[in-house]
Amino acid sequence: MQTWIEVPDGSPFPVTNVPYGIVSRGGGRPHVAVAIGDHVLSLAAAAGTGLLDDALRDPELGVVHRDVFDAPSLNGFLALGRPLWTAVRSRLTELLTDPSYEGALRPALVPRAEVRTHLPVEVADYVDFYCFEEHASNVGRIFRPEQAPLLPNWKRLPVGYHGRAGTIVVSGTDVVRPCGQRLVGGDPVYGSSLRLDIEAEVGFVVGTPTRLGQRVPTVDFADHVFGAVLVNDWSARDIQAFEYVPLGPFLGKSFATSVSAWVVPLEALAAARTPVPAQDPVPAGYLRPAGDAYALSLAVQWNGTTVSRPPFADMYWTAAQQLAHLTVNGATLRTGDLYASGTVSGPRPNSGCFLELTWGGRDPVTLDDGSTRTFLVDGDTVTITATAPGADGTTIGFGEVTGRILPAT
Numbered sequence: 001m002q003t004w005i006e007v008p009d010g011s012p013f014p015v016t017n018v019p020y021g022i023v024s025r026g027g028g029r030p031h032v033a034v035a036i037g038d039h040v041l042s043l044a045a046a047a048g049t050g051l052l053d054d055a056l057r058d059p060e061l062g063v064v065h066r067d068v069f070d071a072p073s074l075n076g077f078l079a080l081g082r083p084l085w086t087a088v089r090s091r092l093t094e095l096l097t098d099p100s101y102e103g104a105l106r107p108a109l110v111p112r113a114e115v116r117t118h119l120p121v122e123v124a125d126y127v128d129f130y131c132f133e134e135h136a137s138n139v140g141r142i143f144r145p146e147q148a149p150l151l152p153n154w155k156r157l158p159v160g161y162h163g164r165a166g167t168i169v170v171s172g173t174d175v176v177r178p179c180g181q182r183l184v185g186g187d188p189v190y191g192s193s194l195r196l197d198i199e200a201e202v203g204f205v206v207g208t209p210t211r212l213g214q215r216v217p218t219v220d221f222a223d224h225v226f227g228a229v230l231v232n233d234w235s236a237r238d239i240q241a242f243e244y245v246p247l248g249p250f251l252g253k254s255f256a257t258s259v260s261a262w263v264v265p266l267e268a269l270a271a272a273r274t275p276v277p278a279q280d281p282v283p284a285g286y287l288r289p290a291g292d293a294y295a296l297s298l299a300v301q302w303n304g305t306t307v308s309r310p311p312f313a314d315m316y317w318t319a320a321q322q323l324a325h326l327t328v329n330g331a332t333l334r335t336g337d338l339y340a341s342g343t344v345s346g347p348r349p350n351s352g353c354f355l356e357l358t359w360g361g362r363d364p365v366t367l368d369d370g371s372t373r374t375f376l377v378d379g380d381t382v383t384i385t386a387t388a389p390g391a392d393g394t395t396i397g398f399g400e401v402t403g404r405i406l407p408a409t
């Protein structure tokens with residue numbers, strides 16, 4: 001597939017990707033755009049030409065949702081559902097690959113360096129899972145050395161918790177070191193976290209809602225999930241370690257969660273689908289069939305040094321199983337819900353969060369500048385990227401999710 005837009009070699013955004021985001025330029029209004037090469041195509045402007053009208057025609061209502069991209073979040077588009085998502089993607093592929101549309105669309109094309117990206121989704125509910133076996137075992141060993149590393153529920157259901165939707169921020173947002181209570185010599189002390197960590201995850205964005213009481217079978221995953229983002233679930237391990245018993249993570253994780261600016265549509269990830277690793281014991285009926293794993297290769301950079309390259313394909317539970325589990329009790333999905341996979345880890349010593357990499361702070365890592373680290377220091381920057389096989393032998397990317405630590409206030 002060739003596009004009339006120049007796409008540099010190695011760009012995460014070839015024409016086989018076309019991820020969606022929210023951008024603004026100068027003092028202009030934030031609106032929906034797609035990324036292609038070093039440019040963004042404003043879909044608000046493109047829809048204004050009428051070239052997307054057929055794709056945006058609602059088959060039930062007959063109306064054309066022409067204004068859906070002139071909005072500060074993707075939620076209006078997410079609410080339109082799978083048939084329109086697919087129609088718009090097919091039409092965009094046509095428009096971007098047929099040079100006869102260049103004249104009409106050039107004015108809607110802007111260098112990516114000239115736009116500011118915003119949080120792509122107004123996040124409704126946020127859930128974080130705990131589904132990578134090495135991560136769960138490692139954290140179990142570090143936090144609960146006296147117990148079995150995996151608790152008995154772990155291979156029976158995708159363990160997760162409800163997080164804080166309102167503190168999800170777009171990539172590039174600074175993260176202020178949180179304060180809270182941590183144990184010093186067995187006694188709680190209030191102050192800034194000294195064990196600030198990251199978690200590299202893949203997040204799934206829900207578009208189509210459900211009714212109260214409705215369950216989503218694993219085979220309906222693509223009817224509800226629009227696409228994927230990268231997530232950094234910043235975690236204050238000292239605050240977490242004191243507060244989490246018995247109800248789970250609370251303030252140790254709710255201060256900020258960063259997401260990438262670009263939402264990669266599920267269609268773009270079709271070539272990345274791969275069989276899920278064996279699940280033993282056989283999961284409960286509502287968790288079958290398992291659905292697909294996705295062969296995303298993540299990379300975590302700490303001040304520019306790559307410290308972890310965790311393989312998302314090795315996640316124990318699939319995104320379809322996580323969605324089925326999330327709704328098995330009849331809890332509703334809402335447009336804009338986000339659920340994160342859980343920390344993507346892998347074999348020691350080169351994978352996982354900093355808690356795992358340094359084994360609870362025992363084994364410092366050395367960065368390329370010769371400095372050493374256990375947990376994050378003020379001024380540190382963490383950047384997570386990912387690549388995946390795309391259509392036609394291409395490689396697609398997610399852009400990045402990056403954030404810098406500011407001192408506690």
Ligand SMILES: O=C(O)/C=C/C(=O)CC(=O)CC(=O)O
Nearest residue numbers: 129130131139140199342343
């Ligand atoms: O095992 C625990 O007590 C805590 C685990 C985590 O902090 C992990 C978490 O947030 C879920 C994940 O990202 O895998």
Ligand SMILES: [Ca+2]
Nearest residue numbers: 128199233343
């Ligand atoms: Ca997490």
Ligand SMILES: [Mg+2]
Nearest residue numbers: 233234253257
């Ligand atoms: Mg978090």
